[in-house]
Amino acid sequence: MGILEKVADNRETKAWYGDIPVQHLYTAGVAGERFLSEIRDNGKILGTLCEKCNFVYVPPMIYCERCFARLTEWVPVSHKGVVESFTVGYIDMDGKPLPEPRVMAVINLDGATSSLVHFLEEIEPDDITFGMEVEAVFRPKGERKGSILDISHFRPVG
Amino acid sequence: MGYRKVAVVGAGMTKFVRRSLETGKELSFEASHMALESCQLTLDQIQSVVFGSAPDAFDGVHMKGEYISDGAGAFRKPYMRSYVGGGTGVFTPIQGWWHVASGMFDTCLVVCEEKMSPCQPHPQGAFLTIFDHTTERPLGPNLLWIFALEMNRYMHRHGITEQDIAQVAVKNKKNALDHPCAQIGREVSIDDVMNSEVLAWPVKRLDISPVSDGACAIVLASEEVAKRITDKPVWFEGVGWNLETAYWTNRDLYYPKQVEYAARMAYEMAGIREPRKEINIVEPYDPFDYKELHHLEGLLLCDKGKAPELTRSGVTARNGDMPVCPSGGLLGVGNPIAAAGLMKICELFWQLRGEAGKRQVPGSPRRGLAQAWGDLMQVGTVVVLGR
Numbered sequence: 257m258g259i260l261e262k263v264a265d266n267r268e269t270k271a272w273y274g275d276i277p278v279q280h281l282y283t284a285g286v287a288g289e290r291f292l293s294e295i296r297d298n299g300k301i302l303g304t305l306c307e308k309c310n311f312v313y314v315p316p317m318i319y320c321e322r323c324f325a326r327l328t329e330w331v332p333v334s335h336k337g338v339v340e341s342f343t344v345g346y347i348d349m350d351g352k353p354l355p356e357p358r359v360m361a362v363i364n365l366d367g368a369t370s371s372l373v374h375f376l377e378e379i380e381p382d383d384i385t386f387g388m389e390v391e392a393v394f395r396p397k398g399e400r401k402g403s404i405l406d407i408s409h410f411r412p413v414g
Numbered sequence: 415m416g417y418r419k420v421a422v423v424g425a426g427m428t429k430f431v432r433r434s435l436e437t438g439k440e441l442s443f444e445a446s447h448m449a450l451e452s453c454q455l456t457l458d459q460i461q462s463v464v465f466g467s468a469p470d471a472f473d474g475v476h477m478k479g480e481y482i483s484d485g486a487g488a489f490r491k492p493y494m495r496s497y498v499g500g501g502t503g504v505f506t507p508i509q510g511w512w513h514v515a516s517g518m519f520d521t522c523l524v525v526c527e528e529k530m531s532p533c534q535p536h537p538q539g540a541f542l543t544i545f546d547h548t549t550e551r552p553l554g555p556n557l558l559w560i561f562a563l564e565m566n567r568y569m570h571r572h573g574i575t576e577q578d579i580a581q582v583a584v585k586n587k588k589n590a591l592d593h594p595c596a597q598i599g600r601e602v603s604i605d606d607v608m609n610s611e612v613l614a615w616p617v618k619r620l621d622i623s624p625v626s627d628g629a630c631a632i633v634l635a636s637e638e639v640a641k642r643i644t645d646k647p648v649w650f651e652g653v654g655w656n657l658e659t660a661y662w663t664n665r666d667l668y669y670p671k672q673v674e675y676a677a678r679m680a681y682e683m684a685g686i687r688e689p690r691k692e693i694n695i696v697e698p699y700d701p702f703d704y705k706e707l708h709h710l711e712g713l714l715l716c717d718k719g720k721a722p723e724l725t726r727s728g729v730t731a732r733n734g735d736m737p738v739c740p741s742g743g744l745l746g747v748g749n750p751i752a753a754a755g756l757m758k759i760c761e762l763f764w765q766l767r768g769e770a771g772k773r774q775v776p777g778s779p780r781r782g783l784a785q786a787w788g789d790l791m792q793v794g795t796v797v798v799l800g801r
Contacts, residue, residue, distance in 0.1 A: 274547060278539040280474030280532040285437035319443045321484035324457035326447065 284402075287316045290330070295407065296400040301392065303368050305329040314368035333367035335392040336413055340364050340371055344381045357381065363390060363410055374404075378411035389413040417515035421640035421647035422507075422799065424453030424633035425760040430597040430748030433531035434627040438473050439485030441629040442527045445753075446487045449523070449631035453643050460633070461519040463488040465495045466506030466526040468751035468788075471540035474532040486525040486631075500701065500788025501655070502526065503630075503755015504795040508653045510634045511797075515650075520636045527629040528750035537625055544790060558622075560791060562614035564667040565704045569616065571668035572719030574707075576616050580607035581725045582703035583620050586739045589732055590746025592772035595757075597748030598624055607703075623701045623749035630756035632763065646767045651781065652686065652798035654679030662791045673712030673787060676794035680783075681714075684798045689714050693798070694779035695765050696736060697758035699786040700743040709785055710738065712794065737775040740765065755786035759797060766801045 263269060284292055287304065294300045303312040304327040306320035314333055319326055342361040348354055361376040361384075376390060390410040400406040426448025428434075428441050436444065442465075450456065465486045470476045479495025486493075498505045503526050510524035530537045541557050568574065581604060590599030602620060610619035640647040656675035659665055677689070686692045698709035707721035715736065716724050724730050730738035741747055741761035744754045762782035764770040781800040787793060 274543075274551065276471065276540070276543045278471055278474075279534040281534050282474060282532050283433070283435050283437065285440050286435055287440070288437065289435060317484075318440055319447070319485070321489040324443075324447060324450070324487055 285318075287318045291316050292402045292404070292406070295394070296402045299394050299397075301333050301335060301365065302330050303333050305331050311369045312367060313370050314365055314372055331367065333365045335365070336389060337363045337365035337368070337372075339376070339384065339386060339388050339390055341386070342376060342384050359384065361390070361410065374407060375409040376411070377409040417512075418517055419637040420511050420514045420634055420650045421637065422632050422650070422759070422763050423635045423640050423643045423647055424449045424455065425631070425763045426450075426452055427595055427630040427753070427757060427760055428628050429595045430626045430628035430750055430753070430757075432597065432625065432627070434529065436627075438467075438475070438478060438482045438527050438529045441529060441627065442482050442485035442525050442631070445527070445629035445631040446485070446523060446525050449633050450487075453633050455521070455633060455643065457487050460487060460491065460521050460523045462492045462513045462522045464506055464510045464513060464522060464524050465493065466497065466502040466509075466524075466752040466756065467495065468497060468499060468502055468528055469540050472528060472530045472533050472537055472751070482527060486527070487523050492519070498655075498789050498793045498795065500699065500751055501755070501786045501793040501795040502752040502788065503757070504699075504759065504784050504786035504797055505655060505793075506752065506756065507632060507634070507759050507797055508655060508795065510632075511650050511653055514634050514636050520639045522634040523631060524634060524756070525629065525631045526752035526756035528753050529627045530625045530750060531627050558614040558617055560662065561702050562617045564708075564791070565616055565702065567667040568704060568708055574719065574722055576608060577604050578722035578726070579621065579704045579707065580604045581722065582700065582706045583607050583745050585725065585731065586700060586703070586706070586743040586745040588746070589740055589773065590742025593742045593747050595628070596742050596746055597626055599742055599746045617702065621703045623744035623754075626748035626750040626754070628748060628750035628753045630753045630760050632756065632759060646801070648763050648766050648799050648801050650797065651800045652680035652682070652684030652796070654681075654683070654794070654796040656794050657789065658792040660790050660792060669718060670708055670712035670787065670794060672792060673709055673785065673794035673796070674714060676796040677713045677785070680796040680798050684800070686798070690716070690736070693736070693781055693783045694777070695740060695762060695775055695782035696738045697741060697743070697761055697782065697784040698738065699755065699758075700739055700745050701749055703745060705787070706739060706743065709787065713783065713785060713796070732773065732775055740770070740773050740775050751788075755784070755795070758784035758786070759799070762799045766799060
């Protein structure tokens with residue numbers, strides 16, 4: 257049965273399942289290694305500064321994408337920042353309903369030029385406002401794994 | 415034809431390693447930064463960027479061209495990624511060439527990156543789905559099998575032995591000892607190659623290049639700009655590329671026709687009538703040792719079936735009449751797919767400028783050729799550079 261014959265029922269077209277069977281082992285990179293180690297070991301969020309472009313990258317980069325300088329100045333930024341945008345997710349990656357809606361926000365940390373995307377919790381979606389102050393909540397030290405999820409989520413300040 | 419002269423004016427590369435801490439972005443930055451520093455340009459003097467990388471499944475990032483773009487210096491610039499499988503590393507500089515030759519841009523940064531180590535359990539797995547899912551995938555083929563079929567056909571057609579072919583691995587791995595970026599430069603003997611693990615007969619462990627992470631970059635400039643940047647520009651003299659049938663079983667595997675067509679295209683553009691006399695250094699694609707021989711024949715640099723003799727008599731040694739893979743090739747320097755092809759262009763750049771250090775071939779070579787091969791075992795890509 258070809259494309260020019262009208263197929264009323266897609267089950268009439270024979271098909272089989274297959275996959276591309278690969279998995280991946282990622283490295284954090286030179287910048288990522290230090291960024292994640294600081295979060296895990298010291299609960300600190302670091303960025304890198306390009307003095308020429310007056311830009312603080314969080315997550316940090318070893319180069320400035322704007323002027324291509326090698327960045328060597330690491331600066332701590334605040335755990336607090338402001339909400340630049342947010343969404344409330346109701347479905348997962350497969351399109352299935354989530355047990356609880358989940359809020360994701362773009363957060364500009366004080367001292368950083370770029371922003372970070374992370375979960376926003378401990379607040380009702382209807383109460384979220386643009387520019388509201390939020391802060392990082394770290395997992396307990398023993399539970400941190402050197403992952404971006406060592407910051408469990410952000411929550412409103414106060 | 416109405417295109418402008420284009421020169422390579424700078425080059426850079428990272429070490430090739432089995433697993434880098436650096437991300438693909440960071441590898442690309444290191445190579446690009448070195449290439450720009452080598453010709454004392456800054457990113458704001460680069461008008462366009464082209465990027466080459468093989469399957470997204472290696473790095474494990476879909477749309478990795480876009481993902482890596484900032485590491486390749488493409489922030490807010492005209493940017494394109496190309497991908498023709500293993501042929502990418504010599505195709506991407508061709509893409510860069512037409513950016514400048516066309517008159518659209520005076521400068522172009524060409525970056526090729528590959529980070530193969532993420533792909534688990536082996537990058538080989540990413541290739542299963544290049545085969546026809548109806549007639550070939552059910553057989554569970556892998557690339558080694560295909561190469562083995564081709565190598566065996568080549569050996570059979572010309573009466574070439576495994577030992578003849580092993581000479582290439584011996585030569586290239588030794589050449590790589592002099593390359594500061596090389597992953598597996600070492601002294602091996604023909605016996606070592608013969609006694610190494612059989613992977614898919616006649617292909618053995620030491621017949622093949624390794625899995626690698628790495629990046630390379632070159633800077634291209636139009637004639638007028640190139641002459642302001644350097645007094646040693648290396649010119650594009652010819653480019654060629656050609657695609658064979660996607661059905662690798664529809665052709666005789668003993669000879670790479672697509673490489674010949676790509677070479678003829680490049681020779682015609684360069685005005686080369688007698689390539690054997692007019693090409694001084696060759697960097698053919700050598701992911702497997704027999705491929706160097708196969709490709710030398712496809713490039714018309716020797717008669718069919720005669721490449722092993724050239725190797726045996728020392729013609730292709732670094733101090734021979736026609737040095738082949740003086741860099742150490744993929745067999746010695748390593749094989750981060752797209753970056754490995756561009757490494758060959760970098761090698762020609764350094765050799766033609768007399769800057770290849772311990773690897774420098776004698777006699778002030780005037781012209782060199784780099785070639786890569788890939789897609790579904792079907793593409794030939796060729797660049798001829800001269801000074």
